[in-house]
Structure formats: structure tokens, C-alpha cells
Amino acid sequence: MRISLLAVGKLKDAEERAISDRYAKRFNGAGRSIGLGPIDIRELNESRQASADERKQDEAARLLKDLAADTFVVALDPAGKSVGSEAFARTLGEKRDGAVKTCAFLIGGPDGHGAQVLKSAGMTLSLGSLTLPHGLARVVLLEQLYRAATILSGHPYHRA
Numbered sequence: 741m742r743i744s745l746l747a748v749g750k751l752k753d754a755e756e757r758a759i760s761d762r763y764a765k766r767f768n769g770a771g772r773s774i775g776l777g778p779i780d781i782r783e784l785n786e787s788r789q790a791s792a793d794e795r796k797q798d799e800a801a802r803l804l805k806d807l808a809a810d811t812f813v814v815a816l817d818p819a820g821k822s823v824g825s826e827a828f829a830r831t832l833g834e835k836r837d838g839a840v841k842t843c844a845f846l847i848g849g850p851d852g853h854g855a856q857v858l859k860s861a862g863m864t865l866s867l868g869s870l871t872l873p874h875g876l877a878r879v880v881l882l883e884q885l886y887r888a889a890t891i892l893s894g895h896p897y898h899r900a
Contacts, residue, residue, distance in 0.1 A: 741776055741777075741835060741840055741841060742843070743777055743780070743845070743885065744842060745780070745781045745845045745878070746782050746784065747874065747878055748784050748803065748848055748849035749784075749847075749849060751783070751875050756876065760879055760882055763879065763883050763886050767889055770886060770889035770890050770893060774836075774889065774892050774893050775836050776889050784799065787802075796848070796851050796852060796855075797854045797856070799849045799853075800854025800855070800856040800857040801854075803846050803848075804856060807844055807860075808841075810841060811843070811844050812840045812862045813846060813860050813861045814845045814846065814863045814865050815846045815857050815858055815861035816847050816866070817848075817865070818866055820865045821865060821866060825887050826898075828888050829888035829889075831863070832885075832889075833892050845865075846861075847878060849874075867884075
């Protein structure tokens with residue numbers, strides 16, 4: 741199952757980019773033997789529309805534009821479901837085993853996701869109740885994807 745990470749906003753901080761790249765590379769290595777990956781990371785520019793609603797609508801349309809109809813969409817959202825690492829790994833494994841070809845994780849802009857994204861999402865995921873900067877949220881998501889791959893493969897990285 742291919743993994744896509746689509747994020748509104750670009751990582752400007754070199755350290756955040758280096759950590760993101762490191763976990764993406766680790767995920768690709770760990771996931772290869774168990775049918776996960778490679779991961780495709782795409783960054784979209786933030787909308788320049790005047791109002792928050794217009795920005796969310798514009799960004800939602802651009803996030804969803806290139807996704808195939810059969811893509812399983814996971815929207816990162818503060819109101820989403822908060823799951824532990826093992827439950828997250830199980831969900832990924834179930835989607836992979838259920839013949840999902842692509843799972844796309846969507847990170848919205850500073851105003852959050854537009855209604856179109858939330859309607860299209862098969863799952864809304866919260867990384868916790870803390871507010872995180874987008875760059876750090878991306879790092880946390882990538883680390884959890886890597887952790888999920890190691891859990892599914894029986895690698896000792898994850899110790900409960």
C-alpha cells in the first residue's frame with residue numbers, strides 16, 4: 741500500500757526537514773518488506789484567500805485534486821480520533837490487507853481543513869490534545885508511520 745502525505749505549507753526549518761526526511765527514509769526501508777510504501781510527500785502552498793473559510797475551501801480542493809477515488813483518506817484534525825501506536829499500526833495493517841492501494845494523510849493549513857476534506861476522510865486522526873506547529877506534526881506523523889511499520893514487521897524499535 742502506497743502512503744501519501746500531503747501538507748499545506750512548506751517546511752522552512754532545516755532541522756525539521758532533516759528529521760522528516762530521516763523518518764520517511766526509515767519508513768520506506770521498514771515498510772518495503774511488509775507491503776507498505778514508499779511514502780510520497782507533497783507540500784502545497786498556503787492559500788492567499790481573504791477569509792479563513794475561503795482559505796480552507798481552496799486548500800481542501802487542492803489537497804483532494806489529485807487523489808484517486810479509491811484512496812483511503814486520513815485527515816489530521818484536532819477533533820479526530822486519538823489512537824495509540826499499536827492501534828494505529830493495526831489500522832494501517834487492516835487497510836493494507838483490505839486491498840487499499842493508497843492511504844493519504846492530509847495535514848491542513850493554519851486554519852484547519854475545509855469541509856470537503858473532512859467529508860472525504862475515511863478517518864480523522866488527532867495526534868493528541870496539544871497544539872503542534874505543522875512542521876512538528878509532520879515529524880510526529882512520520883515517526884508514527886515508521887513505528888507502525890516496525891510494529892507490523894516485529895522489529896524491536898517499538899517497546900510497549
